[in-house]
Amino acid sequence: MVSLYFTILIIFIAKDLFGLKPxxxxxxxxxxxxxxxxxxxxxxxxxxxxxxxxxxxxxxxLAMMCMVDGSFDKAEQKTVLNYLRKHxxxxxxxxxxxxxxxxxxKSYTALNNNFETHIxxxxxxxxxxxxxxxxxxxxxxxxxxxxxxxxxWDLLQRIMQKAGLSEEDQSYLKSxxxxxxRQKKEKQQPTQPKxxxxxDRCYRELGLKSTASQDDIRKAYHKLAKKYHPDTxxxxxxxxxxxxxxxxxxxxxxxxxxxxxxxx
Numbered sequence: 001m002v003s004l005y006f007t008i009l010i011i012f013i014a015k016d017l018f019g020l021k022p023x024x025x026x027x028x029x030x031x032x033x034x035x036x037x038x039x040x041x042x043x044x045x046x047x048x049x050x051x052x053x054x055x056x057x058x059x060x061x062l063a064m065m066c067m068v069d070g071s072f073d074k075a076e077q078k079t080v081l082n083y084l085r086k087h088x089x090x091x092x093x094x095x096x097x098x099x100x101x102x103x104x105x106k107s108y109t110a111l112n113n114n115f116e117t118h119i120x121x122x123x124x125x126x127x128x129x130x131x132x133x134x135x136x137x138x139x140x141x142x143x144x145x146x147x148x149x150x151x152x153w154d155l156l157q158r159i160m161q162k163a164g165l166s167e168e169d170q171s172y173l174k175s176x177x178x179x180x181x182r183q184k185k186e187k188q189q190p191t192q193p194k195x196x197x198x199x200d201r202c203y204r205e206l207g208l209k210s211t212a213s214q215d216d217i218r219k220a221y222h223k224l225a226k227k228y229h230p231d232t233x234x235x236x237x238x239x240x241x242x243x244x245x246x247x248x249x250x251x252x253x254x255x256x257x258x259x260x261x262x263x264x
Contacts, residue, residue, distance in 0.1 A: 059099025147182035202252035
């Protein structure tokens, strides 16, 4: 449309310089309009196609994450569906779920063959915060069944590398989820919640160990709060993710801060 406005301006200037008639100017403008409308529609169609492909690719990578350990567990499915319901419009969610269901009973190898293509489709046009939010979802899916198995960790590393996640963000995610790593798949007996579990989770949320000083806690909070602030992304779905993450970071910081103040 900018080109149309510029053309109209030139035409009116030409009218004064070369004595063009108003009717001639209008006829020319009417001829331009269909091309401008077609160009705008093409851009909208291209944008819609990119969004649909991104949703399909997300469904495929989610299927890989669920299938890499040899089974598609209900806990993993619940994590995925809860995420989609919370952050996606129904139409978007339907595309992702359809693609997920398409792959769940098929070969993992077939999925893996297009791994890089799917990753590139997902991160296309995303900033570093958006890529981090997507990667953390994959960690949550892997951790949905009481821990992250070696094969899941291998896939997570591939995702982080192919998505171009910074070394700093990779280090943060590894530090946060390291207590969840498991050596092998085995049926675990239900355990009673351990005292201080929430406190440990607060430290992990900030990417810290329980020996961190008050100054370390403050620095980690300000760094992560800046990284995960909802205003850093434009995509509505990602903005919701960032808002939730920002809230968890803030709650963790406040809990640790109040604990340390009480011990003084």
